[in-house]
Amino acid sequence: MGAYPPSAAVPHHASRPARADSPWIRRWSGGTAPRFTLICLPHAGGSAGFYRPWAALTPPEVELLAVQYPGREERIEDPEAADMSELTAAVADAVAPLLDRPYALFGHSMGSAVAWELAHELHHRELPGPRRLFASGRAAPGTAKTGQLHRQNDDTLSAELARLGGTSQEVLADPGLRSLVLTAVRHDCRIIETYRPPDREPLSCPLHVLTGNRDPELGEERCRDRAGGWADLTTARTEVRVLPGDHFYLTPRRREVVATVLRRLDPSLTTGGAHTWPSTP
Template sequence: MYSRADGLGNRWFRTLRECPSPRVRLVCFPHAGGVASFFRTWPQYVPADVELLAVRYPGREDRHHDPLVDTMEELADPLARACSAFADAPLAFFGHSMGASVATEVALRLEAEFGQTLAALFVSSRPGPGREEQILSREAGDDELIAHLVHMGGSAPELFEHPELRDLLLPPIRADYRLLGRYTLPLDTPALDTPLVGYYGTEDPRVDGPAMSSWASMTRAQFDLRAFEGGHFYLAERPRELIADLSSRLSTPVKSG
C-alpha cells in the first residue's frame, strides 16, 4: 500500500491503513526483535479517521538487507527526521517495550529539533526513567536468549527449532538487546509537552505499576496509567481493549505542534 507516509518516510514506515484526511496519524514502534507486521491486526480496531503506520526497523522483514543498528542514536535520529515530514495532521506514537524508549527519543527530537509536539505518547511494558534494567548480559548465549524470549511470551519455542529461522531471527534480536544494554534515559532529560499514557500487563514478570508510573516525569502535561490482564505481550491478547482505550484518548480534536 502506498501513501503520503511511504513517500515522506520512505523505508522507515509501513502503512497499515491509509486515510485521505486523517484526524490523527498514529505511528507504532515495535518491541526488541519486533517487526512492523506485529501491528497488522490493528486496522480493524482503529477509528476510520486515524491513519495507522508501523515503524520498520533495519535488518528485518522487507528491510532485511539493511545493516542492523545497535545504538539509540542510529535509530532515533533518522526516525525523527522522517517523522518531521508528517506535518499535515496531528501525530501520536505508541511504543511497546523497547519501542516505548525509541518512541520517546523520537518525540524528544521532534520537540527539540523540529518544534513539533505530539498529540499523545503511549508507552507500553517498559520501565520508565530511572527504572531501566539490564535484561541480559552481553555474554548470553543463544539458548539463554531464546529461553528469555519464550519466558516473556513474545516468541513461540518452535520458531527456534529450525536452524534457518534461528539464524534469521536472532541477529536483529541481539542488536536490539545491545541497544537496550547501552541505553538509559537521563533523569535530567527535559519533559515533553505532550500527554503521556502508560500501559502494562498485570502478569508481566518484569514491568509493574511503579515501574510504569516513573514515566510521569517525562511529561509536563497529563499522565495516565492503565493495566490490562496479561503478561508482557498483553496487547496481543487484548488488542480490542487496548486500542479502544487508546482511541478514546485521541477522540478530542488536537492540533499539531
C-alpha cells in the same frame, strides 16, 4: 524485549505506500483524508508487521503507521543502527514529513523508549510534538532494568524469549527462523541495554502507560511507583491502564488496547456512529 513472529504467522495485508519514500515506514490503514496519525514503535526484535492487525480496528480518520527497524524482514540487509541516538535520528528523519496533522506515538517495550527519545528529537528539531505518548510494557527510561542479554549465547536468549512470550516454540525450534529472530533480538537488546538516557526537560504531552498485570518487565506492582517512573517525564497528566496478561498482553487484548488509544486520541473515534469496522483478524 520479545521477537517478531515469522511473516507466515501473520495474515498478510498489502500496505499502502506511505506519504514518505522511506524504508522505515509502513502504512497499515488510513482513509483518503485522515484527521490523526498514530505512529507505532516495535519491541526488541519486532517488526512493523506487529501492528498490522490493528488496521482492522482503526477507523479511516486515523492513519496507522509503524516503524520498520533495519536488520529484519525485507530490511534484513540494511545496516543496523549503532545505538539509540542513531536509531532515533533515523526514525525522526523518516517521520518528519508525516507530521502535518495531530499525531500520537505508541511504543511497546523497547519501542516505548524509542518513542520517548523520538519525541525529544522532534522537539529538538522544532517539529510538532505528539498529542499523546503511549508507553507499553516497560518502565521509564532511566528506571527500567537492563541486563546483558545481547552478550549471552543463543540458548539463553531463546529462554528469555520463551519467558516473555510472543515468540512461538515452533519458531525457536526452527534453526533458520531462530537464527533470524535471534540476530534481530540481539541487535536490539544491545541498543536498549547500552542505552543511558540523558537528563532532559519533561515532555509537555500526556503520557499513557499500558501493561499486563503479569508482565515481568512492568507488572501491576511496579506501575504503582509513579507509573513505572513515567509520571516524572512529563508536566502533563500520566494515566495507567493494567490489563490481564504477560509482556505481550496487547496481542490477546488488542481490541481493548486500540480502543484505549483511540479514545485518548479523540473520544469521537470510539463513539461508533456511522463507523462499521471489520472484526480483528
